[in-house]
Amino acid sequence: MRDCSARSKFVRSWLKQASRAKVKICFALCAAVVIFVIFFGHCAIRFFQELYAMGKCPLNYNEKLKSQNELDSSLDLWSRVDVQTCTKWGAPIMWEGTFDPGDFDRHHIQKRTSVALTVFAIGRYLEVYLKEFLKSAEQYFMVELPVTYYIFTDIPEFVPKVKLMKQRHMKVIQVKNQKRWQDISMLRMKTIADFIESHIQHWHQYIFCFDVDQVFVGRFGSEALGETVGLLHAFYYRSHVKDYTYDRNPESAAYMVTGDFYYHAAIFGGTWQGVKNITEFCHQGIMKDKEKNIEALWHDESHLNKYFWLHKPSKVLSPEYCWSTIIGFRFDIRVHRLLWATKFYDILRT
Template sequence: MVNIAIFFIIYKYLIYMTVLIFIIATEKYIRFFPKLKKTIQQYFLTDYKKVFYVFTNHDLENEVDVIYDKIFPLPWPLPSLLRFHLFSNSKLPDNIDLIYYFDVDTYLVDYIGNEVLHNKDEKISVVSHPYNLLDPNYNSFETNTQSTSYVENWKNYEYIHASFFGGYKDNFLSMCDDIKKLIDVDLKSNIIGKWYDESYLNKYVIDNKCKILDCGYSHPDFWAGDLPVKKKIIHLIKDWESIRGYRNEKTAGVCLIAVGDSCYAQYAYNLAASIKYTDEDAKIAVFTYGTCIDILNDEEKKIFDNIIFIKSEDLYINGRMHPNLFKLYLYKYTPFEYSVYMDVDSIWVSKFKFSQLVDNYIRDNINFVGQCRDVIDIREKPLLYGFHDTNKINLHFKFESNIAYQLHGQFVLFNKTEENIKFFEESIKIYLYQLDKKIVDWNWFNCPIEEFSMTVATLTLPFKVDDRVIKVAPVITQDENIYEIDKTSSKKLILTINGSETHDIANKIGGYVCISQDITQRYIKLYNQTVDEINNSSNFKLKYWIQKNCIL
């Protein structure tokens, strides 16, 4: 029988234990704090006294249970990178037993009890990242061998999400000191971990025994409950446009081309509407020529923020239309600082917002991203796309690099840097040379392939691509042979039908690797299903289904 006196002593001790909650809420992030505070009070360690310690740049008076520590808002990524410095340097009240950190853009939906307390032989409690379930083959760990956060043999470890962690006070503060030292060493060498504070937290967890909670304690709000965990803490999709301080006045938008057959204007309308279905604030420009766009009525044209007409000299050569060439001229026409080109015979299928896709790159100062399916060293693999001999191509162009980024033209993200402008100008020269000399037998409606020109340009220029965007391929193409769309994927966001209803045209004229007519028809079915799904749940009505071939 349990001794009643001992029970009440233990119970009295528990209810008088105090948990300090660290939260960082600068700038517009302060708007998330009231909901987080309310749900922590309702669900988190309900038998414990709680004190909130909030770092903010707002002038706020302390409350009975809230300490506001005013800090200066730093440029990104320092607010994230230096949070362990904030924790270490904070002036804690007396009699704190436990410390936990919550991202301010989270909130609780279920009771969290003593299961988040770590054992004596464990340093701290942390949370498994949702992508361990959703994309286990993606390496989020630090890859820079010079960084103190570098992780070797990363597949042996579980990646940690830095949205919620904590434990006993002494352990928490000791962890902060250890991580702070790692960061300081890197900063002296001008190194910052791939994912800032999270990279160093992961290194700490690898080097120290910690309690790892499942990703139900950091469940993304855009997943519809299909993860095999119970939701405890919801992590919000950020309103990147209005919150991220690093973005300032930078503009980002989608660039679409609708020329030739009027169905390309219909495709452009569908793609624009599917993007705005998940991100109403997305900016979209369509570039058109002649009467192509006139198939859309005035109301439908409002889906585009800009309708820009192309100069004939940038589209026609000797009376023949070259839409592929115009892709390379986009840098002259785009109204955006950061531009994302997508082929219009595509549709946005992801639950991710367009702004999230772009801001992931803007945040890290990545200036160029392509639909890059492979990267090859031509000294070892001399064939581009598996059949174009670089030894023969080198007879026409002087190569400055041995590394070829095999780009595809369905997706390109770029900003107007001097390096990128030189890259597009070089690609145009290669395109025009290919049109005249036909150095390879590869064309689209008797026009050179722009992706071939861009790929060769990665060899003729010292054009560097950030290692984080190597092998990026956000467009689902027919050679992937999918049966259904994973709307929660952060790697595959767009479905393309590869330009035609028929396998024969897509293969013989389009130059695409379309495996069979059955697969082509399956992709068209998936496209039309997406149209129906959006129409059934959105104010944006997609009015066009794939029913005919498009002919330039």
């Protein structure tokens, strides 16, 4: 009996020590995570985000897209099992390795496709960003196709001279500056819609709209063309939908409870009719909010996300097409096509 009692005491003592050890280990691990986040800030957050799995293409393995566009139907969606390559409504998400660039270029050359690129360079943004944006676009943006750059600026005399390739043109359109950068961002929607109506629809089948504070560093080609094209935001493509920064104000026209993805307004595009629909919708939402004396959380980007929630894009671009080096290295980002330029918000937005 004494032996049993001694053994029982020993077991209880050992279990207590083991329990205390587990608590200490858990505490140490939690402390390590907190210290990691504190010392490495955004890098730590991005590290943990990468552990969050993206959704997957809902098609059966090796199944092709059923699309009226034969090129999209030929995409090799299953060459990239590490990322989501199509949406639940059957639109492709363009990633390196899923398409043959030559097939898209030959198709659009045969179709005599012409592309308009719009960019707003207002105030000091022109001096800081426009030249590098245009020079890099000449190297990498739709290089096999005729392209016209439509530059909207308040100081047309300061637009830099950039040598253009054959079949490439530049047109400068003067617009008024605004007191706030938010107003510049939001008013571009009406300006683009009006200019599509008066000019672009007569000359181009497709249009892409860009922010100026970006630099092309790799192919941004005809594979990106579609009826309506949205871009996955580099900071949110691996986040949970509850973390997307939709406008949560029920009074706003941009109000959203949930959505499919979080789209970045730095780039959107499509056919001239598709982009006209996008920009008119966003402008109407902005004006409805203005009547109530409110603004959506992320201005035109919030309204763009609402549009793509109600009217699904026919094509989605992966974050390769607009990456931020602040995020750092990601295994799934095999190429960079466009990079965020260094932001000087303290200087440029004052």
